[in-house]
Amino acid sequence: MRRIFNTLFGILLAAPVMLTSCQHDAAGEGGRNYLSEIKSVNKLVLAQMTISKMATIDDIDLAKADGLRQTAAGLMDAMKLGDRKAAYSYDTYLRAYVDLSGLTPEDVKVDEATKTITLNLPAVQTEFAGRDMEIREDHYRVSGLRSHIDPKERAEIKEQMNTALKREVEEKSEFRNRLESEARAKCDVYFKSLLGGDGYNVVVNFK
Amino acid sequence: MKKLYGIIILLILVGAGAVACWWYMSPEASRVTLHEAKIKDVTPMLRLCTVEIYDDVPVKGTIGKRHIFARESLNGSISFDLENIEMVENGDTLNVTLPREIVEIYESTAPGAYQVIDTWTDELFGSSNFTVAEENSIKAKTRDDYRKEIYRKGYVERARKEAVANLTAMLGGVTGKTVIVTDPSPAGYME
Numbered sequence: 001m002r003r004i005f006n007t008l009f010g011i012l013l014a015a016p017v018m019l020t021s022c023q024h025d026a027a028g029e030g031g032r033n034y035l036s037e038i039k040s041v042n043k044l045v046l047a048q049m050t051i052s053k054m055a056t057i058d059d060i061d062l063a064k065a066d067g068l069r070q071t072a073a074g075l076m077d078a079m080k081l082g083d084r085k086a087a088y089s090y091d092t093y094l095r096a097y098v099d100l101s102g103l104t105p106e107d108v109k110v111d112e113a114t115k116t117i118t119l120n121l122p123a124v125q126t127e128f129a130g131r132d133m134e135i136r137e138d139h140y141r142v143s144g145l146r147s148h149i150d151p152k153e154r155a156e157i158k159e160q161m162n163t164a165l166k167r168e169v170e171e172k173s174e175f176r177n178r179l180e181s182e183a184r185a186k187c188d189v190y191f192k193s194l195l196g197g198d199g200y201n202v203v204v205n206f207k
Numbered sequence: 208m209k210k211l212y213g214i215i216i217l218l219i220l221v222g223a224g225a226v227a228c229w230w231y232m233s234p235e236a237s238r239v240t241l242h243e244a245k246i247k248d249v250t251p252m253l254r255l256c257t258v259e260i261y262d263d264v265p266v267k268g269t270i271g272k273r274h275i276f277a278r279e280s281l282n283g284s285i286s287f288d289l290e291n292i293e294m295v296e297n298g299d300t301l302n303v304t305l306p307r308e309i310v311e312i313y314e315s316t317a318p319g320a321y322q323v324i325d326t327w328t329d330e331l332f333g334s335s336n337f338t339v340a341e342e343n344s345i346k347a348k349t350r351d352d353y354r355k356e357i358y359r360k361g362y363v364e365r366a367r368k369e370a371v372a373n374l375t376a377m378l379g380g381v382t383g384k385t386v387i388v389t390d391p392s393p394a395g396y397m398e
Contacts, residue, residue: 036262038362042373043256045286050247056240067233068226074236084238088339091247092316097256100377108381119381130282130313131320133346137339148336151275152323157239162316164241179249186251190289195382 043097046183048129049175053165054089054138055157057149082144088157089136092165093129094175096183098122098206116201119191123207124183126176131162254309255377256286257369258362261315264353268345272329275337275345278322280315281353285366287374301378305370305390308363312350355397363395 059077060070102122109118135158142148169175184206192202260283268275286309293304314320328335337345357363371388379386 037260038365039259039261040365040369041256041259042369044289044377045252045254045256047249047251049249051244052247053244054242056242057238058240060236060238065236068229069233069236072236073238077238092244093313100255100373103377103380105380108383110383128282128316129284129311131316133279133312133314133321133350134343135339140339148334150323150336151277151326151342154339154342155277155321155323158321159319160239161241162320163318165244166316168244175244175246178246182249182251186253190253191381 042099042101044100044187045095045097046124046186047096047179049094049096049179051092051094051165051169051175052089053092053161054087055161056139057084057086057088057157059084080144080146082146083141084143084146084149085139085141086137086149087139088154088161089138090132090134090158090161092131092162094126094169094179095129096124096126096179098124098183098187102207110200114201115199116203117195118203118205119195120205120207121187124180124187126179128166253289254286255289255370255373256284257373258285258366259283260285260357260362262353264349266321266346266349268341268348270337270341270345272333273335273337274325274327274329275323275342276325278324279346279349280317280320281312281350282315283310283312283353283357285310285357285363287370296384300385300387301382303374303378303386303388305367305374305388307392307396308366308370310354310357310363312353312357358395358397363397364393367393367395 059080060074062071062074062078065071065074099122107120109120110116111118135154140149187206188204191204195202260281262281262283264279264281266275266277266279287306288309292306295302326335326337367390371390374388375386378384378388
């Protein structure tokens with residue numbers, strides 16, 4: 001009886017630990033909650049887009065203040081001695097690629113009768129390669145008794161810029177469409193030059 | 208008299224409630240204006256990417272008596288330029304030489320990728336502020352150190368091995384020829 005009780009008690013103690021470890025694994029795979037990860041991939045990167053984002057810091061103009069909060073903040077700013085103006089920007093990189101791990105022998109068809117090679121490549125995908133580590137200071141004027149813009153504030157501004165940029169890329173199809181069409185054109189040229197040497201007509205399709 | 212006090216208290220409460228409502232319903236006061244994102248350029252390329260790295264690194268730096276400590280998430284990739292690849296066709300065999308690797312390290316675009324945890328000074332009344340140029344130089348050093356670590360940990364060696372296998376499979380599958388990929392520098396080309 002005592003042994004059964006001990007076993008049950010042990011299971012109860014271990015359960016939260018087991019559940020936590022399961023959750024951790026799931027987050028690691030889906031949500032990219034990683035600390036350090038190295039991953040083998042097989043991507044043919046075809047185009048990269050550089051997207052620039054800018055943010056400016058300035059006092060709230062009382063004449064343009066909308067609502068109580070902005071009016072209060074505008075009044076506070078108006079009472080401060082000096083100016084606090086700055087502009088920051090940085091670049092983010094969006095890239096287009098084809099995942100070659102999805103390529104199978106059936107995706108390459110050779111028709112000797114018509115001298116045609118048909119290549120069915122996986123669809124072009126896009127992803128953020130990353131952003132510049134550095135930030136550009138395009139303008140900086142802090143005068144009077146105003147506080148300097150410190151690294152913590154700059155990091156917060158960069159975070160806001162990043163969130164807004166990702167939302168813009170998500171909402172405006174222009175970004176991905178332009179990149180994908182450039183990638184498809186590049187892929188077309190490459191495989192035609194690689195395979196068209198022996199007088200073959202090369203047709204490149206994307207799944 | 209008591210009735211008058213009651214009315215005054217009620218009016219004050221209603222007024223405070225109205226101001227609170229107005230406060231919460233009014234737009235947030237932000238001194239930051241975010242401008243529209245602009246496409247700077249689109250560069251066509253042809254690169255075989257074989258390894259991707261995600262890592263969190265500490266950013267530590269000292270300039271004079273000022274110190275900074277931050278946390279940064281990095282996105283790295285190791286790829287190979289296929290446009291300038293050396294290919295020699297010999298009958299039904301394609302001899303390919305693996306080019307120099309391209310190691311790219313960026314700051315991640317994941318939320319909270321760069322967080323400044325602390326800045327301080329050893330001087331009693333000195334400023335602990337860092338200019339953009341100073342902060343950028345510390346981050347550039349972090350990137351350079353991390354690049355060396357990528358080589359030291361053998362990630363480049365692994366990427367080159369994968370590239371040999373992937374290129375053999377891709378070119379062999381597409382051209383139908385026997386592909387031999389040679390790697391003149393398996394450990395990579397560290398600068």
